Structures are given as C-alpha cells and as structure tokens.
Amino acid sequence: MNLKAPDYVEGHGLITGRSVLITAAAGAGIGFAAATRAAEEGARAIVLSDIHEGRLEKAVEQLKSDTGLEAVHGKLANVASEDDVRALIDHAEDVLGGTDILINNAGLGTSKLLVEMEDDEWHKVIDVTLNGTMRMTRYMMRVMQARGKGGVIVNNASVLGWRAQKEQAHYAAAKAGVMALTRCAALEAAEFDVRINAVAPSIVLHPMLRKSASEELLAELESKEAYGRAAEAWEVANVMLFLASDYSSYMTGEVVSVSSQRS
Numbered sequence: 001m002n003l004k005a006p007d008y009v010e011g012h013g014l015i016t017g018r019s020v021l022i023t024a025a026a027g028a029g030i031g032f033a034a035a036t037r038a039a040e041e042g043a044r045a046i047v048l049s050d051i052h053e054g055r056l057e058k059a060v061e062q063l064k065s066d067t068g069l070e071a072v073h074g075k076l077a078n079v080a081s082e083d084d085v086r087a088l089i090d091h092a093e094d095v096l097g098g099t100d101i102l103i104n105n106a107g108l109g110t111s112k113l114l115v116e117m118e119d120d121e122w123h124k125v126i127d128v129t130l131n132g133t134m135r136m137t138r139y140m141m142r143v144m145q146a147r148g149k150g151g152v153i154v155n156n157a158s159v160l161g162w163r164a165q166k167e168q169a170h171y172a173a174a175k176a177g178v179m180a181l182t183r184c185a186a187l188e189a190a191e192f193d194v195r196i197n198a199v200a201p202s203i204v205l206h207p208m209l210r211k212s213a214s215e216e217l218l219a220e221l222e223s224k225e226a227y228g229r230a231a232e233a234w235e236v237a238n239v240m241l242f243l244a245s246d247y248s249s250y251m252t253g254e255v256v257s258v259s260s261q262r263s
C-alpha cells in the first residue's frame with residue numbers, strides 16, 4: 001500500500017506577529033519546510049541559520065520569493081560551536097527585536113555498525129545532534145529568561161530515540177538524549193513561561209538523505225509505515241508549528257511522534 005500525501009495545507013495564522021529562529025534551515029528537508037510554514041502561519045520575521053554558506057544565501061532568497069515575507073535574515077552557525085551558538089542567538093535577538101520561537105532542527109547522522117565505529121564518529125554525531133541542541137536550548141533559555149516575555153522552543157528528535165535500528169546506535173542515543181533534554185529543560189523553563197517540546201519524525205525523504213542511504217533501506221523504512229510512504233517535510237513542519245503556537249499552550253516537555261508506524 002502506498003497512500004498519497006494529502007494536498008498542501010494552507011496557513012491559518014497560527015503564529016501571527018511572532019519572530020522565529022531556525023537552525024539547519026538551508027537543506028532540502030524539515031528545516032526549510034518549517035521556515036516556509038512559519039512564514040505562511042504569519043511570522044513577522046525569521047532568521048534562517050545553517051552551517052553551509054552557499055545554501056544559506058539561496059535559502060534566504062527562496063523563502064522571500066516563495067512566501068513574500070521580506071524580513072528574512074540569514075546567519076551562518078555551526079551548532080557544535082558554543083561561540084557560533086551565542087553569536088547566532090545574539091544576532092537573532094538584534095534583528096528580530098527578541099526571539100519568540102526557536103526551532104532546533106540541526107542533527108547529523110551516519111550509518112555504522114557499533115563494532116566498527118571509532119570514537120570520533122560517535123562524538124561527532126552526539127556533538128551536533130545532542131550537544132548542539134543543548135547549547136542552543138541553554139543559551140536561548142538564558143536569553144528568554146532575562147527578557148521576561150516567555151517563548152517557545154521546538155526540538156527535532158527522531159523515532160529512533162525510542163526504536164532500534166542497525167548502524168544507528170550513535171544517532172539513536174543522541175535523539176534519546178534530545179528527548180530527555182526536552183523534558184528536563186521544559187520543567188526548568190516553565191517558571192519563566194518558556195515551553196519546550198519536540199517532534200519525533202519517522203522518515204522524510206529528500207535528495208540529501210537519498211544520497212546518504214541505500215534505496216533498499218529507504219524502501220524498507222517506507223514499507224513499515226501504515227501509509228506505506230515517507231512523510232513530506234511539510235507534514236513534520238505542520239506539527240512543529242502547532243507546538244510553536246498557542247494551540248499547544250498546555251504542552252511542555254512533550255515529544256510528539258510524527259509517524260504512521262505502530263510498533
């Protein structure tokens with residue numbers, strides 16, 4: 001069975017007037033889809049960030065022309081660097097006049113059996129995926145607490161934080177860590193009115209992912225889904241924007257699965 005994706009859902013003004021910062025937003029996947037959805041849901045200004053300069057410049061122009069939003073800014077940053085993280089959030093505070101919503105999208109994976117994995121590969125995946133999310137969350141919490149106007153953080157985990165898959169011990173451990181970080185940080189942030197939740201997508205296919213995994217594996221992962229297909233990046237972005245909006249006002253520390261697999 002392979003059920004087709006529904007038609008693209010139009011925006012409903014879920015975050016009208018809010019400002020948004022998104023990491024890893026210049027790729028072909030969830031980050032840019034979340035930026036597009038944020039603009040369509042009424043964001044007044046958006047900072048796109050990524051580690052790749054050329055793609056970032058194009059993404060800024062693309063978002064402006066796709067959505068008509070003029071207040072789109074780009075800022076290079078590697079979430080594995082504390083200096084970059086601070087410079088990014090400080091920059092966003094300046095150009096946005098305060099960040100209302102942070103979407104921590106950056107995450108990195110490779111495929112390797114654990115018995116063959118060297119420490120370097122383990123550490124790199126953990127450092128971008130878990131530590132990067134921690135660095136962004138920690139500094140944003142400090143800034144939002146000091147500003148005193150609340151805010152929202154949405155992290156990008158993965159169903160692999162719950163499930164097992166061969167060659168994914170490092171990535172799965174990092175995503176389980178993102179889930180735990182989300183719960184604990186949310187508990188601490190509640191007292192200064194900052195909500196922190198995460199999505200856990202199953203699979204979103206895009207050209208960059210197709211290059212890094214075999215067609216066989218991707219087809220097997222799709223076949224495990226009740227819908228027999230991967231999610232569209234915008235279907236994950238929709239859930240992120242729900243979590244970023246006031247519609248999820250009684251949710252914090254939650255991890256929401258964006259998946260049709262039941263196992």
Ligand SMILES: NC(=O)c1ccc[n+]([C@@H]2O[C@H](COP(=O)([O-])OP(=O)(O)OC[C@H]3O[C@@H](n4cnc5c(N)ncnc54)[C@H](O)[C@@H]3O)[C@@H](O)[C@H]2O)c1
Binds near residue numbers: 028156233
């Ligand atoms: N694609 C999937 O099937 C899937 C499934 C579950 C979870 N996720 C998670 O969703 C997030 C987005 O993944 P995606 O596959 O949709 O791709 P994406 O297009 O949203 O993100 C890729 C971008 O990340 C940037 N990036 C890489 N390392 C970075 C770093 N250190 N600092 C800043 N930016 C960096 C890349 O330059 C690229 O532009 C990741 O956290 C990923 O783990 C993806």
